[in-house]
Amino acid sequence: MVTEFQEHKLKIFFCLFDSDNDGKIEVNDFKKVVDKFVHLKGINKETPEYFNLYNLYLDFWENTLKYADIDDDDKIRYDDFLSYWFDLLKFPQEIEKLILDFGKAFMSIILFDEEENLFSFDNYKIFLTGFGREIVDIENHYRKLLNKEGKITIDDAQQLAIEFFLSNDKTALGNLWFGPLDTGDCIGNK
């Protein structure tokens, strides 16, 4: 069963993609997110990185559309998005696979100019800013997510993201992966 706490997190996740905050996700919302990452990362639109990023997002979009666009209007309303994720959450292994696959490809773009497999502060900042999250003390927020060695590795990042979706423990660190939970709700503000 999906708890109220998980639902709150899904709302924040939905809002990462609903760039114009109208309660529906459309392909243009998706494209805006891609453009923002491209801009922040300084990716040239003629390069394979751009092509990869773009296709990654479109695949994710089309897959979500296939299952969540109940009325076939090429838009995903918040309620339909939520039902889709409620179903997904019945299969934690599927969620893990989704995050590992998507996360791996996504992070290879966010981190494409890095020598080490670390999620540095600069990259984390790009990650949240690209999703339109404006966080007051983002550096302090980043610090909360560091491992014992004071880093975030790719594996840490994957685990934090999985925890974000699956954990019901309010103290779990992964809850904070997409930014603070007391902000970022675009539905409740309407």
Ligand SMILES: [Ca+2]
């Ligand atoms: Ca929208």
Ligand SMILES: [Ca+2]
């Ligand atoms: Ca729809």
